[in-house]
Amino acid sequence: MTFREATADDLPQIVRLLADDPLGSARETPGEAAYFTAFTAIADDPNNTLVVAEVAGKIAGTLQLTFIPGLTYTGRERAQIEGVRVAAEHRGHGVGQALITWAITQARARGCRVVQLTTDRQRPDAIRFYQKIGFRPSHMGMKYHLTDT
Numbered sequence: 001m002t003f004r005e006a007t008a009d010d011l012p013q014i015v016r017l018l019a020d021d022p023l024g025s026a027r028e029t030p031g032e033a034a035y036f037t038a039f040t041a042i043a044d045d046p047n048n049t050l051v052v053a054e055v056a057g058k059i060a061g062t063l064q065l066t067f068i069p070g071l072t073y074t075g076r077e078r079a080q081i082e083g084v085r086v087a088a089e090h091r092g093h094g095v096g097q098a099l100i101t102w103a104i105t106q107a108r109a110r111g112c113r114v115v116q117l118t119t120d121r122q123r124p125d126a127i128r129f130y131q132k133i134g135f136r137p138s139h140m141g142m143k144y145h146l147t148d149t
């Protein structure tokens with residue numbers, strides 16, 4: 001397994017991964033031009049990395065890692081993990097664990113004090129997975145979804 005920064009050519013496959021589950025299929029629309037705009041913003045931001053994990057030359061998983069400056073924890077950055085997805089055929093084979101370990105290593109190297117992520121309560125397998133790695137539900141996450149109206 002290898003890790004690399006995603007390229008624009010990877011975008012269609014990454015979006016397919018994001019849409020490949022019941023929650024993602026309801027909110028993602030493969031082919032939308034907005035994904036390219038978002039990808040460009042991520043790629044141009046030194047505090048963001050979109051990474052892919054490859055197995056045998058094919059994308060097996062992805063995540064976005066964002067470094068957030070803040071005043072808490074004596075002004076140390078925190079790392080936010082978002083958009084973790086593993087291709088169905090690679091689930092249960094260590095790809096997710098390797099992706100998260102990679103992200104934690106990057107955060108440590110950058111001097112972050114905290115690595116955080118959210119996962120939907122409707123994903124009990126993901127919750128168990130993150131807890132097995134060592135993440136704890138220490139805070140209550142909340143979201144305020146903005147509509148297009």
